[in-house]
Amino acid sequence: MYFTDLTSNEFQSFVDNHFSHYTQSADHYQYRAEHFDDAYLVGVKNDAQEIVAACLLTKARSFKFFNYFYTHRGPVMDYNNIELVNFFFKNLTQFLKKYNCLYVLVDPYILESVRNAEGEILDKFHNDLMMKELEQLGYKHQGYTTGYSEMSQIRWLSVLDLKGKNGKEVLNQMDYQTRRNIKKTYEMGVEVRDLSIEETPKFYKLFHMAEEKHGFKFRDEAYFKYMQQVYGDHASLKLAYVDLNKYLNTLNEKNDDLTSQISQVKAALEESPNSKKQKNKYNQLSQQLDGNQRKINETKEMIATDGSKLDLAAALYIYNEHEVYYLSSGSNPKYNRYMGAYRLQWEMIKFALEHNIDRYNFYGVTGDFSDQAEDYGVQQFKKGFDAHIEEYIGDFIKPIKPFWYNISKLFSRFKN
Structure with a gap:
């Protein structure tokens, strides 16, 4: 295996065929690269030259003199392959050091659990080995958060x-x-x-x-x-x-149809005044006509006031x-x-x-x-x-320059 840059076509072909988030796309990369020059496509290829991992990364300034990198719900890979996880993230660190990286935020698009709409767990996934591997490589999990955050992508999806x-x-x-x-x-x-x-x-x-x-x-x-x-x-x-106006035409057509049906029922009742079936039908149609007329009146009023x-x-x-x-x-x-x-x-x-x-x-x-x-x-x-x-699973942060990262965190606390 070897860690390498990827072309847009190589990257897009891989993410099209491996479950991935919309942010992991060549469109995203090309726009960012053209307008901000802050995007990178990296991955791992095996000895047969096949891509086995891919990731779009972007960078931004952090603590004035450094860069912060973000993986945008990536990388895209088989996280059950611990050897691959180890290889990718070790090489990622070496890649980031070349760009004066202060820290990197990773939020893999992998499931922790599937639940019903009431929040009851239907299926629980076992990410322990992967999380242990990331921890040993210096990635600190940011916790199983709830709620919305301006700093992270949402952890819970419907x-x-x-x-x-x-x-x-x-x-x-x-x-x-x-x-x-x-x-x-x-x-x-x-x-x-x-x-x-x-x-x-x-x-x-x-x-x-x-x-x-x-x-x-x-x-x-x-x-x-x-x-x-x-x-x-x-x-x-x-x-x-x-x-x-279209809706009003539909309502008027329905009004004409209901009026016609009521006339027919009235004629039937004249012939059979005691028909329970026709009396029920007359009452039902009359209620429908009243309801439809209310809608006509409301629609006319809405047109008059709102267009x-x-x-x-x-x-x-x-x-x-x-x-x-x-x-x-x-x-x-x-x-x-x-x-x-x-x-x-x-x-x-x-x-x-x-x-x-x-x-x-x-x-x-x-x-x-x-x-x-x-x-x-x-x-x-x-x-x-x-x-x-x-x-x-949530966010992981790895300081690439631990001393300066801790200083920046301390500075942020004092600033706030």
Whole structure:
């Protein structure tokens, strides 16, 4: 085996064929290398010249005079092969020393456990040998964290398994209310379209509404443009919207149909005034007509106050060969009745199925499964789609210059 630089094509071919995170991509590398000159592709090849490990690394300034390196949910390798783990990380240290590295952060995309939506463990993975090997090589595990952090990628993900399933099976495995909400979006004429990068402000307006509603601040508008630039065709902004004029036409057509049916029932009742069946049918149709008329009136009022086209919800998605990732979203709470978020999810789940992608990743949850969790509502929304929980191993830090790393930590404590 030998440690080596990799070309973009070599790297992409390997990660396409080995389970990996979207950040481990040639698109990511090429953008960073071109615009910031801060990205590297390294790996290990065996004696047959086959790649057996690969990693995209980026660097940033740290403590003024040094560099910090990050592996972006990498490296991509078989972590059960302890000899390979030892070889890669020993050689990584030598590589990093050439770039005045202060420390490196590693967060392998490997599972610690799989759980149901309530947090109960379904499968536990045995990473003890790998963790012991990393510890002996100087990598300190940062703990089994919960919650959100600005310093680390989320450790807990909500994932829908699509492997071997068709759309009907996926839909049937969702809970009743989720299925019903998706069906209602069709009845109300909710549609989904792509947003161009120039339309990012339209997405961000809805995203900012979510920030205000939930009391958090995540990223500015420029970040979402940056993500589209980095991941190119593998990134997509989607908008769920409704054309109320179209919806009103549908409601009026239904009104005409119900009125016609009621006339027929009335005629039948004139011939058979005591028919219990016709009386029940008349009552049911009358209730449906009343409900439909209310919707007509509400829709007319909404058109008068808000216009005929409503932007309901928008989301940023990124995908690779292994997963579709639902990264960030927002919606207008005033239009919750149209359930745009449900339609967005269903359209992208169908996209994954059509492209033979086995996983739909709803992305992060806190790992707190109590009904007091800050993301309890978000968890329940994702649970409705039949998503399970995946707990990942977390972060490891290795100081490459231990003396200066400890000084920097001490300095940070005094600064704070």
